[in-house]
Amino acid sequence: MTKRAQFDKVSLSFDTQKGRLNVVEDVSYDINDGDFIAVIGPSGCGKTTMMSMLAGFQKPTTGNVLFDGRPVAGPGPERGVIFQEYGVFPWLTVKQNIAFGLTLNANHVPTAERDAISDHYLGLMGLSDFANSYPKHLSGGMRQRLAIARAYAVKPQFLLMDEPFGALDAQTRSNMQNLLLKVLETEGKTVMLITHSVEEAIYLASRIVVVTARPARIKEIIDVPFAYPRDESIQERSEFAELRSHIRQLVMDEYRAQQAQMRPVSFSE
Amino acid sequence: MNGAGLRRFGLGLIPWIGAILLWYAVRWSGFVNVSLIPAPHQVAAKFFELLTKEGLLIDIFASTRRVFLGVALGILVAVPVGFLLGWYRPARTFADPMINFFRALPPIALIPLVIVYFGVDELAKLVILFYASFFSGVIVMYEGVSQITPLYIRVAQTLGANQAEIFRKVIIPLTVPHILTALRVALGVAWATLVASELIAAQRGLGAMIQNASTYFLLDVIYVGIICIGLIALIMDLILRKITARLLVWQDRAIA
Ligand SMILES: Nc1ncnc2c1ncn2[C@@H]1O[C@H](COP(=O)(O)OP(=O)(O)OP(=O)(O)O)[C@@H](O)[C@H]1O
Numbered sequence: 185m186t187k188r189a190q191f192d193k194v195s196l197s198f199d200t201q202k203g204r205l206n207v208v209e210d211v212s213y214d215i216n217d218g219d220f221i222a223v224i225g226p227s228g229c230g231k232t233t234m235m236s237m238l239a240g241f242q243k244p245t246t247g248n249v250l251f252d253g254r255p256v257a258g259p260g261p262e263r264g265v266i267f268q269e270y271g272v273f274p275w276l277t278v279k280q281n282i283a284f285g286l287t288l289n290a291n292h293v294p295t296a297e298r299d300a301i302s303d304h305y306l307g308l309m310g311l312s313d314f315a316n317s318y319p320k321h322l323s324g325g326m327r328q329r330l331a332i333a334r335a336y337a338v339k340p341q342f343l344l345m346d347e348p349f350g351a352l353d354a355q356t357r358s359n360m361q362n363l364l365l366k367v368l369e370t371e372g373k374t375v376m377l378i379t380h381s382v383e384e385a386i387y388l389a390s391r392i393v394v395v396t397a398r399p400a401r402i403k404e405i406i407d408v409p410f411a412y413p414r415d416e417s418i419q420e421r422s423e424f425a426e427l428r429s430h431i432r433q434l435v436m437d438e439y440r441a442q443q444a445q446m447r448p449v450s451f452s453e
Numbered sequence: 454m455n456g457a458g459l460r461r462f463g464l465g466l467i468p469w470i471g472a473i474l475l476w477y478a479v480r481w482s483g484f485v486n487v488s489l490i491p492a493p494h495q496v497a498a499k500f501f502e503l504l505t506k507e508g509l510l511i512d513i514f515a516s517t518r519r520v521f522l523g524v525a526l527g528i529l530v531a532v533p534v535g536f537l538l539g540w541y542r543p544a545r546t547f548a549d550p551m552i553n554f555f556r557a558l559p560p561i562a563l564i565p566l567v568i569v570y571f572g573v574d575e576l577a578k579l580v581i582l583f584y585a586s587f588f589s590g591v592i593v594m595y596e597g598v599s600q601i602t603p604l605y606i607r608v609a610q611t612l613g614a615n616q617a618e619i620f621r622k623v624i625i626p627l628t629v630p631h632i633l634t635a636l637r638v639a640l641g642v643a644w645a646t647l648v649a650s651e652l653i654a655a656q657r658g659l660g661a662m663i664q665n666a667s668t669y670f671l672l673d674v675i676y677v678g679i680i681c682i683g684l685i686a687l688i689m690d691l692i693l694r695k696i697t698a699r700l701l702v703w704q705d706r707a708i709a
């Protein structure tokens with residue numbers, strides 16, 4: 185199996201007014217071709233920061249983040265990113281947003297095909313009725329689906345997804361999860377997904393990285409014992425329930441650790 | 454015009470009618486010497502007299518052209534300069550005090566110097582208007598551009614955009630609203646500066662007309678001049694707002 189991405193003793197700290205803030209600390213793990221990594225951990229612990237090093241927006245303070253064996257130098261279209269803040273372009277219509285990547289030189293999409301591709305993803309995401317609307321008219325969940333469609337449309341081999349389904353209702357969320365599984369099956373991608381949902385992590389991922397409260401360290405890396413293709417029936421299996429309670433416990437411990445850290449700060453003033 | 458449009462128009466008219474009534478009221482109240490306040494109908498009569506006999510249109514044209522040229526040139530320079538200052542933080546820390554220094558200087562105070570360096574012709578008036586437009590526009594530009602979040606640029610990068618594509622497809626659309634705002638602000642400031650610029654030996658123009666009238670104490674002419682300036686500035690701003698609304702349909706605004 186080829187190593188697609190590697191975190192090698194990665195630490196990152198920010199200089200803030202209150203001094204140095206360690207956000208990621210001594211993180212090492214490999215992401216192999218075809219892996220689906222889910223990262224889970226308490227809010228504000230450093231998950232987005234960890235991902236943004238692989239996306240190419242942040243450099244580790246020490247250690248190395250490698251992609252295809254080379255240190256990540258910056259962002260690139262082979263690593264598609266779905267941002268936590270969506271980042272849909274407000275000045276473009278829904279369809280133009282999806283087509284944005286297709287119009288870029290780097291992606292070599294012939295002009296004649298762009299329309300059909302954007303229509304395809306419009307339909308997949310249930311946004312066809314809003315093709316010519318501007319994002320200001322969309323709900324939060326629709327914007328999130330638009331961001332997903334835009335990222336899928338250029339077919340990156342590696343997908344970095346930062347809580348991509350967080351704003352969706354349970355039904356849409358499970359549709360999106362199944363759609364993602366189907367896309368992976370046909371296009372064979374590698375994925376790093378940040379989520380707060382333990383069920384989502386188990387249902388989708390081949391490996392789950394549980395991280396600690398800030399600074400994010402690796403608490404445990406868990407192999408998910410279900411083969412692909414998966415369907416919702418795995419959620420009924422007893423292994424699923426066991427895994428779920430195990431991971432919930434880990435996350436809960438870290439959540440408590442984080443609360444304990446924060447308490448003196450929030451109540452002393 | 455549809456019903457709603459007609460109603461908005463009517464609503465917009467109310468404060469004007471109110472202002473005219475107040476104007477009459479002040480005259481009739483007896484607090485002010487009536488000879489010091491020409492009545493609205495007298496001003497209107499003067500307006501038609503100036504329009505038909507004294508070539509008021511020539512003055513309007515001369516002033517409008519000056520404002521137009523001054524703003525056009527000022528914004529033409531303010532857009533790239535403001536953009537660079539907004540984009541590169543070090544450039545801003547470097548240039549910000551200087552820009553604020555020059556912006557604070559009232560154009561009237563500069564007139565003697567402008568006369569020394571640029572003479573008393575059309576060029577001198579343009580320099581004053583250019584100065585006023587540039588400094589008001591450049592600040593709007595760089596304040597706006599420095600507020601642009603890096604998120605959209607990052608998104609474009611992860612989709613594969615190169616530098617040129619980022620500039621063309623992300624930065625320009627994000628800059629257009631600030632250019633339009635700069636234009637509006639500069640236009641307002643330029644009209645406010647017009648009278649000062651026409652202090653420099655102007656033959657024609659609304660500012661010149663007002664100054665000549667003040668020498669002969671022709672209050673009604675002064676009123677006509679002031680109202681003309683206000684009206685033209687208002688009309689230009691309305692046009693610009695229409696254009697802005699058309700270009701920026703995508704913007705999420707509190708007011709439609
Ligand atoms: N550029 C920055 N400068 C200073 N501090 C930062 C910066 N970016 C992030 N941080 C801090 O780093 C910590 C981790 O942030 P991060 O966004 O990675 O958290 P997260 O795990 O993604 O949280 P969430 O689940 O809420 O999205 C936070 O405390 C945040 O304030």
Ligand SMILES: [Mg+2]
Pocket residue numbers: 231232233268346
């Ligand atoms: Mg985050």
